[in-house]
Amino acid sequence: MSPRILIAECDADIRELLEMTVRRLGYVPVDATDDSEVDAVLLEPACESGRSALRRFGDDAPPVVCLSIYPREHGLEPATSVAYLLKPATSAQIARALGRIFAVQPAH
């Protein structure tokens, strides 16, 4: 079964873009309102509702790929973050970051 990616992003256009991107990469995008199981999170750390979506996991948070308007030095990166990308990132960069989490590159 394809890994499920939570899209924690405030901007509706970018949310739609990221959903399309992860779907093309072979993952299943999950909306922040959906409280089912997820395998990884694509997070905009500057987005308040994104961060609160992450909080519901408590200590058992899945790996996070940050995709932010702010550089890493702003200190918004959560503890479980495994990659930090600066917007605008290409779909290839997102693919690489997610691919590292699931060890194998999913089918394009």
Added chain:
Amino acid sequence: MSLGRRRYFVTFVALCGLGVTWGVMVAFDWVSKLGIVTFVPWAALMAFDLGALGGLCSAAAAATLYLVTANAQNVVLDNVQIGVRLGSMIVLGLGAGLAGDRLRSSERAQRGVAALQSALIDSTLDGICLTDEHGEILISNKPLRYLARELGMPQEGSVPERLIAIADRLAEPERYRARMRDLSRTTGEASLDEFELRGSGRVFRGYTAPVQDPDGSFVGRVWTLREVTADRELDRMRDAFVATVSHELRTPLTSISGFLEMMQEEEQALGESGKRYLDVIRRSTERLHALVEDLLLIAQIEAKRVELDLLPVDVVDLATSAVEGQRPAADEKGVTVEIVADHPPIVRADRTRLTQVLDNLVSNAVKFTNEGGTVRVHIAGKGDAVELVITDTGIGIPPDEQGQLFSRFFRASTATQHAIPGTGLGLSISRALVEQHGGTISVESAVGEGTQVTISIPATP
């Protein structure tokens, strides 16, 4: 004693002297022997003190007193004698009075100018003082004394000593001490420095320069001091604003680039004109992205937040990849690009930042050179440093604009006339990064002939 009171006092003394002299002359019957001469000093003193009109009156009174006394003591005088004595006394009184007036008015004028000058320098915002060749204060104004107290400077000693004494209260005491030591050594130059009080965030700007009299000989040094905390606060706000806006620009930029990428995958369905439009959008998006990155880098540089990751770097490698990166654009324009390396030494530098500088300079050279032109990158060792000279045969920069080249957002008129795109940030960023490496950058240019940019990077910053 004030001017007015002194005058009354002198007149009083003169009157007493006149009275005593007259008394002695009458008592001892000396009018015939000593004559009017004994009245002269008292009358002259009184006249000098009272001015022209008072002097005339006092001289006339003294002469009359003499004539009356002489008459009472049966001293016989003929008309000529009377005329000469009366006349010379009056002339003397008038002269002494005029001399007194003249002296007083020039004294008043001098006091007036001095008072105006000190009122003037006391009323400005800047602290100002003049020191002699040893740095001892000759004149200072009120704001300077106030600022010196605010900074906790000692009340004694030469100005360099007083400045050094506050080093420990400042944000960067070592840098400040070194600067002040330089300053006390180089007496012939003007210098402008800013320093920040530790803890309070208050920033002060000091200026000093030699002062010369109209003949050009050294009189001393002028020192001015001004608090610029509000100016620096504005700069910080502006930089924070630029940084915030630039970060926020990343959100729409992400949507544009992301969906553009999606569209390009479906390019086949677009048709010829659709593809062309998409190409324009893509190029513009790239420019917008580069602009946002440049703005953020400028904000980081201004906030002194750019930290160099120093490693051994082969500048020839970086220059070669900068040249190769620009080759497609150069080929498209018909510009020849060549690189000549003369075994320069390895330097300690930040690879990413130095790449940024070289990309900037090489892309500028290609951008501003027309078809058939040449861009030449020459790299050579010069002592411990590496010198890179980027020469183009491009449109050039007018001489009167060359001084502003490194200012943020400045674009040469030759660039705007030819409608060559750019933001005016490249050279300003390049200079900041080169200087952070302890290097230098300079430009020589002639309109229509080309431009030569020289950068020098020391072996270690």
